[in-house]
Amino acid sequence: MNRPLLLATALTAVAMAAVAAEPARDAIVAAYSQLATSENPAFSGFSAARGERLYLGPHTGGNTETPACATCHTADPRASGRHVKTGRAIEPMAVSVNPRRFTDAVDVEKRFARDCPNVLGRPCTAAEKGDFITFLINR
């Protein structure tokens, strides 16, 4: 295969992978939206601004070592984070730099279930989960 054709094929594959990842994320957001309405009939849509406040904190009520999501995920969601207790690197949360984010519903739920109590001292509501993802889709 000649070079331009090879490049074009590669680019198409990349573009297709990016597109293919989105329905999974859309489905996750849609499920949280439905859940948010059932938790609170007055729910009127997700807000990236509320998601940013959740992300940046600081919050009280959780573990004093982790007052914010940003403590491990870093204040700039486009940058790599670092687990505050173990030192392990964490890939960026912003979808623009890490398109695999929020595409596996089981992983997403598992981490919300662990991380929200650490930071807030309670589970996140469905509205908060949707706000958080909406903020990071816009980053």
Added chain:
Amino acid sequence: MHRWLVALIIAMGGAAGAAASGLERVPAVSHPATAKECGECHMAFQPALLPTGSWLRITDGLADHFGEDASLPADLAASIRAYLAANAGRSGDPKVTRITEQSWFAKEHRFRASVWQRPEIKTKSNCLACHPRAEQGDYDDD
């Protein structure tokens, strides 16, 4: 020493360098669920680094895992437990759950307290900070 030479010496049945711990090369994690679930918050530690008893204690207590909730669905936890137990190391104290509190670890890591407190290291369990090929089970850095 060249890597292939070390491998050759080991293959010929010889001892490579100061192999006091016997853990300078351990098999990499080969169980995908363990690599994924136990590699989220820290590197997935290789099963040979702890004896069976330690792994059973760890996998039976994931809801309170060194102060974190690392609990998993029962079937997933059981498959990880079985993999770690079947591939566990032969040495170490099975009552001790930390690799970093096993006596071989202390012997191999006699550093000043200030070393452990360096911000890029953070904690003794951050093997990767000092052993760049730790995820492949390679702790032989010379």
